[in-house]
Amino acid sequence: MQQGEVIIERRGTAGIIRLNRPRALNSLTLPMIRTLAEALHGFASESDVSSLVITGEGERGFCAGGDIRALHESARAGDGLAGTFWREEFRLNHMIAFYPKPYVALMDGITMGGGVGLSSHGRHRVVTERTRLAMPETGIGYVPDVGATWLLPKAPGEAGTWLGLTGLDIGAADAIYAGLADLQVASSRLDAVIDALSDLPRGSSSSDVNAALQAFCEPRGESRLQQNAAIIDRAFSFDSVEQILAALAEQEGEFAAETRRVLLTRSPTSLKLALRLLRSGRRSASLAECLGRELGACLQMLDNPDFFEGIRAAVIDKDRNPKWSPASVEGVEPATVERFLKPAEPPLSL
Template sequence: MRYLTTDLTGEEVLTGQTGALGLIALNRPRVINSLSREMIRQIETALDTFETDPSIAAVLVTGEGERGFCAGGDIRMLYESGRAGSPDAQEFLREEYRLNGRIGRYPKPYVVIMDGITMGGGVGLSGHASHRIATDTTKLAMPETGIGFFPDVGATWLLSHAPGELGTYMGLTGEPIGPADAIAAGFADVFVPAANLVSLAERLAAIPAGVDAQAVTDLIANFAAKAPEGQFAANRALIDRCFAFDSVEQILAALEAEDSDFAAKAKATMLTKSPTSLKVTLALLRAGRTSPDLETCLAREFSATAQTLKTPDFYEGIRAAIIDKDRNPQWSPATLDAVGPDIVEAFFAPHPQPLFG
């Protein structure tokens, strides 16, 4: 636990208790704490223990190492499993998404320090938490359209409920955002400067056993500050104007019509992404807006993964980003106009083995 001097046990996930605080530390710093299936199970076990232990008032979740909280899931495993036709990829996603749902309804305060890179699966571990702390180094993103995938781990709930069109911008471009923008988009609650994190952790470790969620909120507020201004404040009107459309083509046309470096960059970034992923992502985000809860979005995402694992862009995107690292994916279909409604609709087919039930 990088913010506390305390003894923890475990390997890829360190767990323990100090005072009334249950501790979970992701411990794969070499790969920015990317999640393995075993890590997901270890987190579940820790949450089981902490939930039923009356001496635990709250849980603190952090990532070891200096680079970030969590860079995502085990993409290479998904690639290899999908190509081999093994069930490992689907089972990993099933367990991960069920954990994301559990975090959203966890009965005790669940505090996450989102230091450094917080992407993909890291957003799944943090975005649904009751207390989400951004720091000076927070770099948050859902970059899945760049690997032929879509924002998952419940991100279609978070993104679709972000103010205005901030979530649509984040989901389609995959651009990383800092602490102020993470708070503005509803992915974090407060900004705590790096200089205050150790003191905050020490105060959390000293909370009494009977403390409630509001007391944790008040404690964290004592260490919070105003985050350095991000990009959203200056570009909010443009984002809301350009990303309000229900087709990717209309969004790109609106960005083209703007006399703005921000709009030009957003358009250029989107044009590097998988055309299929862009259209599927937008459809999932619009469906998320009318969904009743996080679990509904997670179940829809899980259904969409079955089609993703049959789609060439997923393997081509991972090849270009992770395997060969040439950063030059050849998407198929290669253009937006070739991605018809039938291609998108296939991602909405019910999963033969539903996520919940």
């Protein structure tokens, strides 16, 4: 067993990876990304390993995403580490999506941003009654990344657009409905799940892993996204944020009103760029294409005032009162959005 910010162990036929920064909700650092990639490569080559399980230490979260304070400091310093982090993280996301062995993510507790990238690209995605999943980037002057612009457009109707623009968190039932998870298991049984996977015979297939997981599966509750699908689909079908806001204003009920209130607190620039990326993702042929486009946008974010202001308000001063520039979606010029669509140089290598 290897200890540190990532714990790596073998138990029976299972390779097990535990994110080990519980006080930071297991948020990812560059060394953790590199350790994860090395571990995945290693387990892939071990004939005695039938499945890989990734989980988070502590009871509060699987992974809250990337360490945005570190990204903020790197961007301020101009040292290039933020760009390196994104490149290596996105390569890891792509590796997970095409991992040759059954990859099981136990998404217990907070699963946001980079945590979604570590889990929802996997073959077997398990949520619990404690799961709170989100892509909250528009609230910090950033945009959905880690391949979210590939995943979210595949959700039913416009549920993925709702998730990507509002940044609101959802529970287990919504995560399954949105196609970001597969089944729900009680958090109290996760250790038993790992034991069952560890006891599988050498050479077990994804079907064998799925059968083992199904033994612990419990019925999911009602999905709020599914209940409000008609409202979501009607309002978020438009290709401009202004039209989405106007459509929400015309809808009756608290769900539409709450959604509109939330959107008005998000970075206007991030909203417009996120919608553009999500629509491009819907037309894309591969995850790699989406990751490459996201990387270009991320690198341009290093010159975006809202990126610094959003992180300041969220994790540095913690006043939760960002001052966006421009302050309204009407003030975001089309040329501003186009600037973020500049291809990454050098291109993302996968």
